[in-house]
Amino acid sequence: MEATCGTTLQFASPWIGSEKIEGRLNGFLRVSQRRRKDYRLKSIHFTEFQWRTESTPRRRVSSSVSHPCNDSQAPAPQSGNFHSFDENWLLKRKGEEVASYLNGRCIFLVGMMGSGKTTVGKILSEALAYSFVDSDKYVEESLGGSTVAQIFKKFGESFFRDYESEALRNLSLMPRQVVATGGGVVIRPINWEYMKEGVTVYLDVPLDALARRIAAVGTGSRPLLDFDSGDAYTKAFMGLFTLSKKREHAYASADATVSLQYIAADLGLDISDITPTAIALEVLVQIENFLQRNNGMSIQMFP
Numbered sequence: 001m002e003a004t005c006g007t008t009l010q011f012a013s014p015w016i017g018s019e020k021i022e023g024r025l026n027g028f029l030r031v032s033q034r035r036r037k038d039y040r041l042k043s044i045h046f047t048e049f050q051w052r053t054e055s056t057p058r059r060r061v062s063s064s065v066s067h068p069c070n071d072s073q074a075p076a077p078q079s080g081n082f083h084s085f086d087e088n089w090l091l092k093r094k095g096e097e098v099a100s101y102l103n104g105r106c107i108f109l110v111g112m113m114g115s116g117k118t119t120v121g122k123i124l125s126e127a128l129a130y131s132f133v134d135s136d137k138y139v140e141e142s143l144g145g146s147t148v149a150q151i152f153k154k155f156g157e158s159f160f161r162d163y164e165s166e167a168l169r170n171l172s173l174m175p176r177q178v179v180a181t182g183g184g185v186v187i188r189p190i191n192w193e194y195m196k197e198g199v200t201v202y203l204d205v206p207l208d209a210l211a212r213r214i215a216a217v218g219t220g221s222r223p224l225l226d227f228d229s230g231d232a233y234t235k236a237f238m239g240l241f242t243l244s245k246k247r248e249h250a251y252a253s254a255d256a257t258v259s260l261q262y263i264a265a266d267l268g269l270d271i272s273d274i275t276p277t278a279i280a281l282e283v284l285v286q287i288e289n290f291l292q293r294n295n296g297m298s299i300q301m302f303p
């Protein structure tokens with residue numbers, strides 16, 4: 001039988017209500033009823049309310065989070081600044097759990113340019129104790145260090161796609177890797193044959209958020225978005241819109257989907273406020289759901 005350990009987290013929020021503790025403000029993860037189950041958090045109890053009357057009044061809430069654990073891995077009760085502590089702890093715990101079900105199978109992150117495959121993939125690989133590989137970088141290295149943009153310009157897209165397929169073939173033969181795939185891998189059926197050796201996860205991010213992210217760094221490194229005219233946001237948005245129409249069905253073939261719109265709605269956050277760590281955590285939850293659906297994996301859930 002599992003022991004129940006407890007820890008106390010400090011939440012500072014202008015809106016936390018007595019019946020719900022759902023929010024990731026100042027680095028804290030929102031924990032909704034549904035997520036409580038996903039993260040195996042047994043219960044959350046409010047123990048204290050305080051009002052602060054500063055220029056921006058805030059309620060301070062102390063809550064006690066009970067969770068199951070077999071040993072003393074759980075963070076000890078303490079006060080002070082818990083910024084992002086909770087997210088990282090949940091991620092680590094979930095990573096260990098999901099890694100044990102995966103039996104070394106690779107994770108292939110698919111999604112449009114800018115969807116966070118690289119950013120989230122690195123965090124995910126640490127949580128799973130996997131290595132991280134970026135398939136675009138793999139192709140660049142196999143072609144002597146030319147950038148994707150240079151390869152497109154010199155040899156054309158279909159040459160790049162051949163090397164991309166070869167990269168996926170090679171990567172699918174190696175265990176324990178999180179692979180951030182190129183945004184266009186989903187268009188070739190052969191690539192799905194390689195990726196089905198592992199678990200595919202689609203990072204579904206609204207076009208506006210993608211275009212903002214890409215515009216922030218420019219379209220120069222992304223040949224399919226680097227049109228001659230227009231500002232960076234418009235070029236990115238228009239290019240992504242066209243590509244997404246051609247690809248949306250293909251992305252939907254992934255084993256699991258992590259939708260930022262869904263997370264944002266569930267947690268009452270703006271998409272831009274969802275951290276890569278929270279997304280990585282959701283990826284693990286969705287992988288677990290997929291494995292459970294497909295392998296009849298028996299996981300003890302809280303009622």
Ligand SMILES: Nc1ncnc2c1ncn2[C@@H]1O[C@H](COP(=O)(O)OP(=O)(O)OP(=O)(O)O)[C@@H](O)[C@H]1O
Nearest residue numbers: 112113114115116117118119120183213274275276
């Ligand atoms: N959750 C997030 N919130 C805000 N910005 C993010 C988030 N995730 C990634 N980014 C930013 O978006 C940009 C694209 O991210 P990243 O390179 O991880 O995407 P990608 O899917 O690997 O893109 P590509 O397929 O083009 O290589 C980066 O500038 C990154 O810092």
Ligand SMILES: O=C(O)C1=C[C@@H](O)[C@@H](O)[C@H](O)C1
Nearest residue numbers: 113136148182183184222223
């Ligand atoms: O979406 C795409 O087709 C691409 C995405 C990038 O990761 C690169 O693979 C390349 O720029 C093409």
